[in-house]
Amino acid sequence: MTTASTSLYGLASARDLFALTKPRVMTLVIFTALCGMLAAPGSIHPVIGFTAILAISLGAGASAALNQWYEADIDAIMKRTSQRPLPAGRMDAETALHFGIGLSVFSVVLMGVAVNWFSAVFLAFSIFFYAVVYTIWLKRSTPQNIVIGGAAGAFPPAIGWAAVTGDVTLMPVLLFAIIFFWTPPHFWALALFMNSDYSKAGIPMMPVVAGRESTRKQIFGYSLILAAIAIAPYPLGFTGAIYGTSAILLSVVFSALSLQVMMSQTSEPKDMAAEKRLFKFSILYLFALFAALVADRLVLA
Missing domain, CATH: 1.20.120 (Four Helix Bundle (Hemerythrin (Met), subunit A))
Structure with a gap:
């Protein structure tokens, strides 16, 4: 394999890992978390505020990666999702799983060390809720999947608020x-x-x-x-x-x-x-x- 082809393969892999984080959905997560932070009483240092948003973004991306790891079989069936990295065969399941778990741990530790541990626990629970409660438990078992699972996407502004105040x-x-x-x-x-x-x-x-x-x-x-x-x-x-x-x-x-x-x-x-x-x-x-x-x-x- 030539150096050029190796480089191209590396770029494709990076794009696929990024695609696992569902960047379009993450835009809404980042925005609502930032709004929650800016609406909270008090103030936060810009560097700490940026780190908090980064941690929330990484946590959301981790949730999305774990979601796609578990749902690769149904993603392959649906036209809207069939070209995602796993069903399209551009990535193996083990890579997606390790990426999702690693990103989850890193995001929570970053939030706890750099911001506060209350918001870090909050972030950890939101990842667990989306990846386990919604994706593994609710999605395939009940028509109330979106109703209850909607909590997963509702956490970011509250986490942003907690990053500033340390409470809810x-x-x-x-x-x-x-x-x-x-x-x-x-x-x-x-x-x-x-x-x-x-x-x-x-x-x-x-x-x-x-x-x-x-x-x-x-x-x-x-x-x-x-x-x-x-x-x-x-x-x-x-x-x-x-x-x-x-x-x-x-x-x-x-x-x-x-x-x-x-x-x-x-x-x-x-x-x-x-x-x-x-x-x-x-x-x-x-x-x-x-x-x-x-x-x-x-x-x-």
């Missing part, structure tokens, strides 16, 4: 709850137009088990709960008018799009415009809501 109060609990109740409508909107993939892979997503009509009703129900929780920090006095106004407007749009999904009758993925609109807006919703939280905190500071 009602406000970070509300931030956790926002993502927790946002997750079902976000993923079920995706599951509605990816229903055949989930069915083929034997994953009991809500549309597969309960049907489209029931799922659409639940999406709308969760959107109303989400709206109430997202707006709550304002009347409770935790935020100012910037966040309050943004939360109301964004939640009204989210609920309106969820209502359109509930009223939809189509069963053809290509015709599911309402579901696709909700899925795309749900991502914007979370980014905009947490950005408003930080903007509000900077104005009030």
Whole structure:
């Protein structure tokens, strides 16, 4: 093997290891964790703050790697995931497992040594929850997989908050709850137009088990709960008018799009415009809501 080909192989391996961390999902994790940190009372040294975000990012990447290690068989069946490193045959399972475990340990130790051990334990639990509770236990066993498993993606802002304060109060609990109740409508909107993939892979997503009509009703129900929780920090006095106004407007749009999904009758993925609109807006919703939280905190500071 030539030096050039060895170099190319090394680059490909590095890209595949990076792909294991689900970088697009990690973007949301980093953003919400940073917002939780910036919204927390008090201050944190920029270097320690950067280290905390790095540790949270690495922990999220570790969770994703362990998830892909365990789900390689079903990833190979689904069109959306078939080109990931493991099902595509670009990496062996042992490498993915060792990478995920090593990254998990490093992220937790880094958080504990550089920031505080309360947030480190919090981070360790979030990795365990995603890799074991959600991936191994819930994903293939219950249509409530996304509902309960949504907690895994809801931890970052609370961990960011804990990195600054060393504790958790009602406000970070509300931030956790926002993502927790946002997750079902976000993923079920995706599951509605990816229903055949989930069915083929034997994953009991809500549309597969309960049907489209029931799922659409639940999406709308969760959107109303989400709206109430997202707006709550304002009347409770935790935020100012910037966040309050943004939360109301964004939640009204989210609920309106969820209502359109509930009223939809189509069963053809290509015709599911309402579901696709909700899925795309749900991502914007979370980014905009947490950005408003930080903007509000900077104005009030």
